[in-house]
């Protein structure tokens with residue numbers, strides 16, 4: 002039987018990565034898949050969607066453009082990474098399109114950050130996590146501003162908030178395809194409020 006994750010050459014790495022994959026589920030992810038980092042595609046056109054007027058979150062937090070490196074910077078960075086853990090959280094459609102969205106996105110950020118810490122603990126010293134949505138609307142919604150952007154100070158939530166995948170132009174659809182997860186048909190289940198909607202996070206390790 003062929004080994005899973007054929008790009009992982011060391012048995013030790015395989016065991017550690019599977020431990021991390023299981024940890025994602027323990028933390029509340031609905032599913033988590035190990036991928037070769039070559040499956041991560043960065044696209045300038047996707048990052049461009051973060052700019053005004055497309056996204057109201059442009060410039061409001063250090064985790065979003067123009068304060069993140071963007072597609073080209075991530076592409077260069079990825080040369081030093083070999084493994085990725087892509088995970089998804091499922092939430093009912095009625096909650097995603099409600100005032101509960103920041104709480105749900107907060108869960109994705111928290112899982113991503115926890116996995117990053119776990120990967121560091123397991124020996125992946127360059128582990129880095131990404132989530133979705135602006136952390137300003139999630140963790141600092143009661144604050145007048147992002148402390149990093151407005152005061153050049155430290156992040157108020159360094160153990161929770163992670164940069165947005167969108168700001169780096171990460172093609173989430175391509176990752177979902179690589180993970181074997183069909184992308185949601187926006188027209189299907191349109192009337193079902195309890196239809197599960199996926200929200201994604203990513204950790205890269207070298």
Ligand code: SF4
Pocket residue numbers: 061062063064136137138140141146147148149150155156157158159162
């Ligand atoms: S201070 Fe708040 S808004 Fe700024 S990066 Fe940290 S969590 Fe995000």
